[in-house]
Amino acid sequence: MIKEVICTVVCVGDEILYGQILNTNVQYLSDVLGSMGIKVLKHITIGDEWDEMTKAFIQAEAESDLVIITGGLGPTPDDLTKPVLAKMFDSEISLNPLALAEVKALFESRGRELNELNKLQAHLPERCEMISNRVGTAPGMWFERGGKVIISLPGVPFEVKVMLEEKLVPKIKAKFKTPVIYHKMIRTVGVPESKLAELIRDWEFSLPPNIKLAYLPNLGQVRLRLTAFGDDKKQLEAEVEKEIARVLPLIQKYAFGYDKEELEQVIGNLLRKHNLSIALAESCTGGFISHRLTMVAGSSAYFMGSIIPYHNEFKDKILGIKPETLHKFGAVSEECAKEMASNTRALFGASIGLASTGIAGPTGGSDEKPVGTIWIAMDDGKEVKTRLLQLTKDRSLNIQLTSTGVLYMLWRSLTEKNLV
Amino acid sequence: MIKEVICTVVCVGDEILYGQILNTNVQYLSDVLGSMGIKVLKHITIGDEWDEMTKAFIQAEAESDLVIITGGLGPTPDDLTKPVLAKMFDSEISLNPLALAEVKALFESRGRELNELNKLQAHLPERCEMISNRVGTAPGMWFERGGKVIISLPGVPFEVKVMLEEKLVPKIKAKFKTPVIYHKMIRTVGVPESKLAELIRDWEFSLPPNIKLAYLPNLGQVRLRLTAFGDDKKQLEAEVEKEIARVLPLIQKYAFGYDKEELEQVIGNLLRKHNLSIALAESCTGGFISHRLTMVAGSSAYFMGSIIPYHNEFKDKILGIKPETLHKFGAVSEECAKEMASNTRALFGASIGLASTGIAGPTGGSDEKPVGTIWIAMDDGKEVKTRLLQLTKDRSLNIQLTSTGVLYMLWRSLTEKNLV
Numbered sequence: 001m002i003k004e005v006i007c008t009v010v011c012v013g014d015e016i017l018y019g020q021i022l023n024t025n026v027q028y029l030s031d032v033l034g035s036m037g038i039k040v041l042k043h044i045t046i047g048d049e050w051d052e053m054t055k056a057f058i059q060a061e062a063e064s065d066l067v068i069i070t071g072g073l074g075p076t077p078d079d080l081t082k083p084v085l086a087k088m089f090d091s092e093i094s095l096n097p098l099a100l101a102e103v104k105a106l107f108e109s110r111g112r113e114l115n116e117l118n119k120l121q122a123h124l125p126e127r128c129e130m131i132s133n134r135v136g137t138a139p140g141m142w143f144e145r146g147g148k149v150i151i152s153l154p155g156v157p158f159e160v161k162v163m164l165e166e167k168l169v170p171k172i173k174a175k176f177k178t179p180v181i182y183h184k185m186i187r188t189v190g191v192p193e194s195k196l197a198e199l200i201r202d203w204e205f206s207l208p209p210n211i212k213l214a215y216l217p218n219l220g221q222v223r224l225r226l227t228a229f230g231d232d233k234k235q236l237e238a239e240v241e242k243e244i245a246r247v248l249p250l251i252q253k254y255a256f257g258y259d260k261e262e263l264e265q266v267i268g269n270l271l272r273k274h275n276l277s278i279a280l281a282e283s284c285t286g287g288f289i290s291h292r293l294t295m296v297a298g299s300s301a302y303f304m305g306s307i308i309p310y311h312n313e314f315k316d317k318i319l320g321i322k323p324e325t326l327h328k329f330g331a332v333s334e335e336c337a338k339e340m341a342s343n344t345r346a347l348f349g350a351s352i353g354l355a356s357t358g359i360a361g362p363t364g365g366s367d368e369k370p371v372g373t374i375w376i377a378m379d380d381g382k383e384v385k386t387r388l389l390q391l392t393k394d395r396s397l398n399i400q401l402t403s404t405g406v407l408y409m410l411w412r413s414l415t416e417k418n419l420v
Numbered sequence: 421m422i423k424e425v426i427c428t429v430v431c432v433g434d435e436i437l438y439g440q441i442l443n444t445n446v447q448y449l450s451d452v453l454g455s456m457g458i459k460v461l462k463h464i465t466i467g468d469e470w471d472e473m474t475k476a477f478i479q480a481e482a483e484s485d486l487v488i489i490t491g492g493l494g495p496t497p498d499d500l501t502k503p504v505l506a507k508m509f510d511s512e513i514s515l516n517p518l519a520l521a522e523v524k525a526l527f528e529s530r531g532r533e534l535n536e537l538n539k540l541q542a543h544l545p546e547r548c549e550m551i552s553n554r555v556g557t558a559p560g561m562w563f564e565r566g567g568k569v570i571i572s573l574p575g576v577p578f579e580v581k582v583m584l585e586e587k588l589v590p591k592i593k594a595k596f597k598t599p600v601i602y603h604k605m606i607r608t609v610g611v612p613e614s615k616l617a618e619l620i621r622d623w624e625f626s627l628p629p630n631i632k633l634a635y636l637p638n639l640g641q642v643r644l645r646l647t648a649f650g651d652d653k654k655q656l657e658a659e660v661e662k663e664i665a666r667v668l669p670l671i672q673k674y675a676f677g678y679d680k681e682e683l684e685q686v687i688g689n690l691l692r693k694h695n696l697s698i699a700l701a702e703s704c705t706g707g708f709i710s711h712r713l714t715m716v717a718g719s720s721a722y723f724m725g726s727i728i729p730y731h732n733e734f735k736d737k738i739l740g741i742k743p744e745t746l747h748k749f750g751a752v753s754e755e756c757a758k759e760m761a762s763n764t765r766a767l768f769g770a771s772i773g774l775a776s777t778g779i780a781g782p783t784g785g786s787d788e789k790p791v792g793t794i795w796i797a798m799d800d801g802k803e804v805k806t807r808l809l810q811l812t813k814d815r816s817l818n819i820q821l822t823s824t825g826v827l828y829m830l831w832r833s834l835t836e837k838n839l840v
Contacts, residue, residue, distance in 0.1 A: 017460040019451030020634060022444060026465075031439025040437040041472065043465035045446075052461070183438065194537040194557070197496050214468070215496050216435050218576065225435065280728075286714025287707030290728050294706025297782055297815055299730075305738070306728040308700075308710050314725045314768060348734060362717055372529070390531040394555060395717055397578065 005038045005176045008060035011045040012053060012072035012081055013155055025070045025160050032164060037178035038066065048072060053084045057150070065148055065176065071155030073138040075117035081152055082125065082141070089143055091127035099123075099130050099139045106137065128152075135162050142171070149175060179229060182236040185216075186224040186244065188254040189263055190408040193217045196224070196251065203247045210236075211243060219397075220404035221263070256411055263407050264292050270414045271302040278410070279348030280306040281319055281340035283331065284358040284374055289403045304348040309340075319343050332358050332369050337377035338384045345379050353379045354410060356402050361395045372398055376406050378413060385409065425458045425596045428480035431465040432473060432492035432501055433575055445490045445580050452584055457598035458486065468492060473504045477570070485568055485596065491575030493558040495537035501572055502545065502561070509563055511547035515539075519550050519559045526557065548572075555582050562591070569595055599649070602656040605636075606644040606664065608674040609683055610828040613637045616644070616671065623667045630656075631663060639817075640824035641683070676831055683827050684712045684719075690834045691722040698830070699768030700726040701739055701760035703751065704778040704794055709823045724768035729760075739763050752778050752789050757797035758804045765799050772833075773799045774826050778809070780818045792818055796826050798833060805829060 009029050015021050023045060030040045041064055046052045053072070060067040072081030086093050100122035107114045121138050124130055131140030131151070136159040141152040151168065153160050188196060193215050197204070204213055210230055216223040226243060228236040248255055257266045271278060280290055290306040293299055307319050312331050315321040321339045329335045337355050345353025358374025365371035372391035377384060389405050391398045429449050435441050443465060450460045461484055466472045473492070480487040492501030506513050520542035527534045541558050544550055551560030551571070556579040561572040571588065573580050608616060613635050617624075624633055630650055636643040646663060648656040668675060677686045691698065700710055710726040713719055727739050732751050735741040741759045749755040757775050765773025778794025785791035792811035797804060809825050811818045 011463075016447075017450055017463070018454050019447045019449070019460075020636060022442065022447045023463075024442065027436075027439045027442045029439070030437055034438045040439075041467070042476075043431075043437065043443075043463070045463035047461070056462075183440075185440075192532070194495050194535050197537055198535060212434075212498075214434055214498055215494060216441070217494070219578070225438075225440070227434075227438075282707070285711075286719075286723075287702070287710030287726060287728070288714075290707030290730075291705075291711050291819075294708075294730065294780075295816060295819065299706075303706075303730050305730040305734045306707060306726075307738075308707070308714075308726040308728070310710075310714065310720055310723050310725040311768075318725070318727075318767065347738065348731075360714075388531075390529060392529070392555060394582070396715060397555060399711075399715070 003177075003179075005066060005178050006041050006064045007033055007038050007066040007068065008042045008044065008064040009033075009040060010056050010060050010067060010069045011043070011155070012048060012069065013045070014047045016045050017047050024157050025155065028157065028161065029068055029070070029164065032169065033068075034181060034183070036169065036173065037181045038172075038176070039181075048078050048080055050080055050084060053080055054088065057084060057088055061148060061150060066172065067148070067150040069150070069152045070160055073121075073152065073154045075121050075137070082123075085128070085141065085143065085150070085152060086125040089125060089127045089145070091125040093123050093125050096122055096124040096130055096139075102132055102134075102139065103137050106134070131163060131167050133159055133163055134166075135159050140167070180231060180233045180236055182228045182230075182233060182240055184226050184240050184244065185259050186226070186247070186251075186255050187221065187257045187259075187261060187263070188224065188251060189221045189256055189404060189411070191222065191251070191254040193222050196222055196254070199250050200224075200247055203243075203250060207243060208239070211239065219400050220408075253412065262296075263404070263411060264296050267407060267411050267414065268293070268296045268299055268302060270411070272298075274414075276351040276414075277302050277304050277348075278352045278354060279304045279344045279350035281344035281353070281355040282306055282308050283310065283315070283340070283356055284360045285356045285399050285402050285406070286310065286360075288399050289354070289356065289406050292403055292407070304350045307344055307347065315340065319347070330369070332373060332375060334375050334377075334386050334388070337375035337386055338379070341377040341379040341384060345381070351381065352410065352413075354406055356406055358389070358398070358402065360398045361393055374398065374402050374405075376402065376409060378406075378409050380413060385413065423597075425486060425598050426461050426484045427453055427458050427486040427488065428462045428464065428484040429453075429460060430476050430480050430487060430489045431463070431575070432468060432489060433465070434467045436465050436491075437467050444577050445575065448577065448581065449488055449490070449584065452589065453488075455601070455603050456589065456593065457601040458592075458596070468498050468500055470500055470504060473500055474508065477504060477508055481568060481570060486592065487568070487570040489570070489572045490580055493541075493572065493574045495541050495557070502543075505548070505561065505563065505570070505572060506545040509545060509547045509565070511545040513543050513545050516542055516544040516550055516559075519544055522552055522554075522559065523557050526554070551583055551587050553579055553583055554586075555579050560587070600651055600653050600656060602648045602650075602653060602660055604646050604660050604664065605679050606646070606667070606671075606675050607641065607677045607679075607681060607683070608644065608671060609641045609676055609824060609831070611642065611671070611674040613642050616642050616674070619670050620644075620667055623663075623670065627663060628659065631659065639820045640828075673832070682716070683824070683831060685716050687827060687831050687834065688713070688716045688719055688722060690831070692718075694834075696771040696834075697722045697724050697768075698772045698774060699724045699764045699770035701764035701773070701775040702726055702728050703730065703735070703760070703776055704780045705776045705819050705822050705826070706730060706780075708819050709774070709776065709826050712823055712827070724770045727764055727767065735760065739767070750789070752793060752795060754795050754797075754806050754808070757795035757806055758799070761797040761799040761804060765801070771801065772830065774830060776822050776826055778818070778822065781813055781815045794818065794822050794825075796822065796829060798826075798829050800833060805833065
């Protein structure tokens with residue numbers, strides 16, 4: 001078994017600690033490193049402060065084989081990554097002619113003059129190897145000692161991406177022998193994490209030691225991530241597929257897809273494959289289900305349209321809900337949800353009509369129908385299904401969970417008919 | 421001057437180190453902590469591993485006054501934050517009756533049964549104070565020793581937000597004396613960052629040294645954040661208000677609100693104040709504008725409803741767009757957008773009708789109407805306004821930017837009539 005390569009990612013920048021920017025570099029770097037079979041041990045973000053930077057860099061070097069630092073390479077005096085690394089590697093900073101030539105060429109290509117600050121960026125610690133940056137003015141640095149590698153990159157996400165993909169991935173692969181890591185994610189909907197864990201407990205405890213399982217829940221969906229470690233990618237893939245084949249029968253009512261597949265994409269593919277169309281009548285969800293469905297490119301092939309009869313009078317006037325229904329049962333009722341689903345189906349001539357009606361909150365509830373009381377319905381021309389959701393006091397959460405409830409009802413119905 | 425309060429944010433989760441999710445918690449927490457006058461020293465992310473977690477928690481406690489930990493609180497065996505903290509504080513884990521009552525109540529309100537795993541979540545280290553979580557099953561924990569505070573929260577961003585704002589901000593403020601920092605944010609829409617910077621350049625350079633300005637752009641909106649430092653809150657407020665009074669005349673076409681006021685809330689308040697109502701016809705935005713408007717509690721007072729005639733035939737059949745218009749100009753045209761706005765206004769009997777029609781992408785464009793060609797329109801009963809947006813190749817971005825374009829058109833029109 002090859003020794004694991006351990007990496008720490010260190011980000012430098014006050015703006016990250018102030019919460020002014022979202023740190024996307026760290027996700028991108030982790031994703032690429034993970035796919036190379038490198039284990040990311042830790043992310044650290046520190047401000048532009050000499051002592052904190054020194055401490056973080058030294059600790060990262062001690063704990064890892066590979067350290068990737070982003071940020072702190074600008075031309076202004078608050079940018080300290082270069083002098084801190086020079087000190088740490090006991091190295092003078094001097095003009096690097098190759099770096100100067102590259103930054104000159106970049107400025108010429110943009111029709112701009114090089115100023116003194118830009119020239120400073122071509123000064124590098126003598127101990128490092130320069131990493132070219134064809135899309136920005138700060139070159140990267142590659143230091144090696146004791147079998148370890150420390151890389152410094154600018155903080156601009158686009159520059160990080162170009163330099164990593166073009167220069168660093170091949171260079172890191174040449175330097176380290178990496179083990180194989182294989183990830184696969186099963187996506188589920190309609191089942192809470194705790195119930196899912198009960199359903200698959202025996203399977204989970206019988207997993208081989210080189211396959212790890214993680215539960216990743218979010219707003220009515222839970223992702224199950226399998227991570228396998230070993231030497232041979234083909235073999236790992238086969239092992240993971242074998243485990244997936246064992247677990248799927250236990251969770252087939254909930255498992256809708258893999259990896260980055262979204263529920264609305266999977267539904268779109270099923271509808272398209274079977275030449276079915278849908279229409280919605282959204283009351284309490286106010287357009288959010290339609291939004292989720294139409295975020296999928298090509299959704300116009302099966303999504304006919306929606307009516308959002310937010311004010312009750314339009315449930316009658318536009319959607320043709322019977323006044324008796326509204327009068328007798330109210331707009332938030334199983335009967336109204338049924339009629340909404342059936343009538344929008346008819347109005348748009350769709351194969352399937354879907355509806356939501358409820359009290360999203362935070363006010364508007366009663367003893368009989370508290371905030372979070374929501375009816376959803378689906379008419380597929382053969383039968384009308386309904387479900388009562390009893391959700392929270394939070395408006396945003398209720399809208400989110402209801403949209404997932406409606407999509408789950410649709411997906412279940414498509415799969416129950418063996419349409420998959 | 422009061423001693424600075426130093427905070428470290430520790431995130432736990434393999435999924436972050438694998439690059440599978442973007443760590444939004446850390447930005448959100450840093451932003452809130454910063455606004456409380458707390459200095460965030462460091463962000464650390466580590467995996468679900470006992471030794472690494474122990475090391476990180478101990479180091480964070482040593483280096484800071486306040487440690488906030490997110491993640492690792494699920495009910496499954498890979499979730500280790502609770503036992504690691506219990507060990508660190510030399511504390512037994514036992515059933516917390518208050519926590520059990522809360523998780524029971526949550527399940528009952530959702531009409532679900534509690535299982536054994538959920539009950540486990542009500543077990544807490546005896547040494548900690550429970551932090552209620554009204555939107556999820558894992559309560560938070562508050563530990564204190566040696567004048568320091570260590571807080572553990574779940575990893576779900578929505579739960580972090582609710583618990584921080586409702587429970588922790590007041591509790592942290594009560595525990596620590598923080599220096600006075602006064603933030604105020606001016607929110608703008610309809611103007612790019614670079615143009616905004618030009619408009620306010622002279623003002624920006626004349627700001628006193630204790631007031632800092634930051635530009636925070638996001639999806640068609642730019643927030644200008646003023647941060648003032650000092651000893652006296654009243655005085656800082658007065659200074660900031662003076663500066664705001666100086667800058668507002670320069671940007672009055674764009675400045676719609678302050679701090680957390682969302683454009684859709686400001687619009688809602690204006691509509692309500694002047695007893696106006698709106699209806700929409702959304703084609704390329706697929707329900708997203710309606711969703712934004714109905715995320716505002718109480719929006720049913722002015723939002724009548726929407727038609728989403730996604731398939732072109734329903735632009736005619738349901739919304740009554742003239743077949744000649746569709747035939748002669750196409751669905752993506754100024755003429756069609758105008759009719760959509762006028763017809764939805766009439767259909768819902770609303771004061772104002774709004775419409776969007778365009779090519780969201782990534783495919784479906786032509787030489788004449790490339791992807792990103794989008795027409796928006798508004799009919800207020802006196803005139804019909806239109807605007808052509810020429811946006812990007814990215815579907816999601818086009819939907820976002822169009823929704824903001826429509827809301828900006830509505831807001832401008834309400835303010836131009838001196839309705840504010």
